[in-house]
Amino acid sequence: xxxxxxxxxxxxxxxxxxxxxxxxxxxxxxxxxxxxxLLDLKAALDPDNTYLSSWTMNGNPCGGGSFEGVACNDQxxxxxxxxxxxxLSGKLSSSxxxxxxxxxxxxxxxxxxxxxxxxxxxxxxxxxxxxNVNHLSGEIPSEIGKMENLQVLQLCYNQLTGxxxxxxxxxxxxxxxxxxxxxxxxxxxxSLGDLGMLMRLDLSSNQLFGSIPSRLADVTSLQVLxxxxxxxxxxxxxxxxxxxxxxxxxxxx
Ligand SMILES: *[C@@H]1O[C@H](CO)[C@@H](O)[C@H](O)[C@H]1NC(C)=O
Ligand SMILES: *[C@@H]1O[C@H](CO)[C@@H](O)[C@H](O)[C@H]1NC(C)=O
Ligand SMILES: *[C@@H]1O[C@H](CO)[C@@H](O)[C@H](O)[C@H]1NC(C)=O
Numbered sequence: 575x576x577x578x579x580x581x582x583x584x585x586x587x588x589x590x591x592x593x594x595x596x597x598x599x600x601x602x603x604x605x606x607x608x609x610x611x612l613l614d615l616k617a618a619l620d621p622d623n624t625y626l627s628s629w630t631m632n633g634n635p636c637g638g639g640s641f642e643g644v645a646c647n648d649q650x651x652x653x654x655x656x657x658x659x660x661x662l663s664g665k666l667s668s669s670x671x672x673x674x675x676x677x678x679x680x681x682x683x684x685x686x687x688x689x690x691x692x693x694x695x696x697x698x699x700x701x702x703x704x705x706n707v708n709h710l711s712g713e714i715p716s717e718i719g720k721m722e723n724l725q726v727l728q729l730c731y732n733q734l735t736g737x738x739x740x741x742x743x744x745x746x747x748x749x750x751x752x753x754x755x756x757x758x759x760x761x762x763x764x765s766l767g768d769l770g771m772l773m774r775l776d777l778s779s780n781q782l783f784g785s786i787p788s789r790l791a792d793v794t795s796l797q798v799l800x801x802x803x804x805x806x807x808x809x810x811x812x813x814x815x816x817x818x819x820x821x822x823x824x825x826x827x
Pocket of ligand 2: 668671696
């Protein structure tokens with residue numbers, strides 16, 4: 575089988591063009607699956623590609639701020655996403671679960687709607703989750719109870735419904751739980767009394783009913799407990815907590 579010179583040149587040319595348009599690696603050291611997760615996330619968060627146009631298929635998320643709001647750790651893994659107040663009006667997609675090394679997710683003060691995907695619970699490194707002041711609806715996924723490193727959970731000022739999952743009592747490192755100004759119903763789970771590092775608990779302006787679990791008053795780290803503007807009944811339980819300085823309770827408003 576002969577291979578003439580022009581045909582050889584043609585093959586060489588094709589190879590060069592292939593390499594030009596498909597460079598073997600312009601991806602820096604970010605893991606390819608993380609890039610894919612970011613692009614899937616962007617498509618949902620910013621469907622019109624208005625605010626996250628710097629997140630591109632050929633870009634490098636860990637290339638020193640080239641992906642707006644994305645910060646990576648020393649291993650070239652996506653560690654933080656900070657997009658608070660960016661006018662995002664889409665949804666939080668389950669592809670967030672692909673960013674396994676994420677420690678901080680800051681999406682507050684946007685106009686995100688839809689549910690909180692239960693897959694978010696796969697982010698077991700996550701310590702800060704800020705989804706407050708959006709239009710999120712649906713229930714708080716009980717799976718969040720598996721996020722063992724969570725320290726701050728800010729879900730306030732959304733339209734969340736259903737009851738507070740008892741599994742939140744499994745978040746042993748949680749110091750702030752802010753669920754105020756949603757449409758949460760049901761009783762305050764007694765399991766929140768297991769949150770041994772909890773400093774601030776705000777459940778105000780929901781539709782919670784029943785009594786305040788007495789175990790809450792024994793959380794010695796708790797400094798602020800705000801339950802005003804619910805339909806709670808009974809007395810503030812006496813506890814062993816000298817630090818608990820502010821208890822705001824309004825039975826009727
Ligand atoms: C992620 O955010 C946290 C909290 O602001 C900060 O301490 C940490 O250094 C950030 N990590 C990276 C890799 O930027
Ligand atoms: C979440 O984690 C489980 C178990 O580690 C895994 O089987 C599943 O595929 C993960 N889900 C996503 C969306 O990454
Ligand atoms: C009480 O909570 C409801 C939502 O449950 C809210 O609409 C209202 O503004 C709150 N009122 C006060 C006084 O905080």
